[in-house]
Amino acid sequence: MAYVNVPNDLSKIKTKLAFNLTKRQLICFGAAAAVGVPLYLLTRGALGNSAALLLMLAVMLPAFLLAMYERDGLPLEKVLYHIIRAKYLRPGVRLYRTENIYAPFTGRKEAPVAKSKKPKARTRQG
DSSP: OOOOOOSSSSGGGGOBTTTTTTTHHHHHHHHHHEEEEEEEHHHHHOOOOOHHHHHHHHHHHHHHHHEEEEEEEHHHHHHHHHIIIIIIIISSSSOOOOOOTTTHHOOOOOOOOOOOOOOOOOOOOO
């Protein structure tokens, strides 16, 4: 009797449409071909075959990356969005601030917010 391995997590299996490619891959490869091939045909007379080929590859590369790159189940545009948001749009160092809800009852003013300090390196004494 034949034995076939069945993966435990079936959510990672993607539906293939044609040529063993997903719909996303077919759309991205089609868009890359629709832009790259005419670009090559129009520029090979002026630039030469090698330069036109390199230009075509440079123009088609982003579409190939959008089609094929995937990290932790996320496509390239979501990965780039998370990287940009974490590095550039959000503050790098977040200050620890608390709100003392009992301050009006104690009659004291709230303490000023302390700036965060870098932890000192531990030294070995002995």
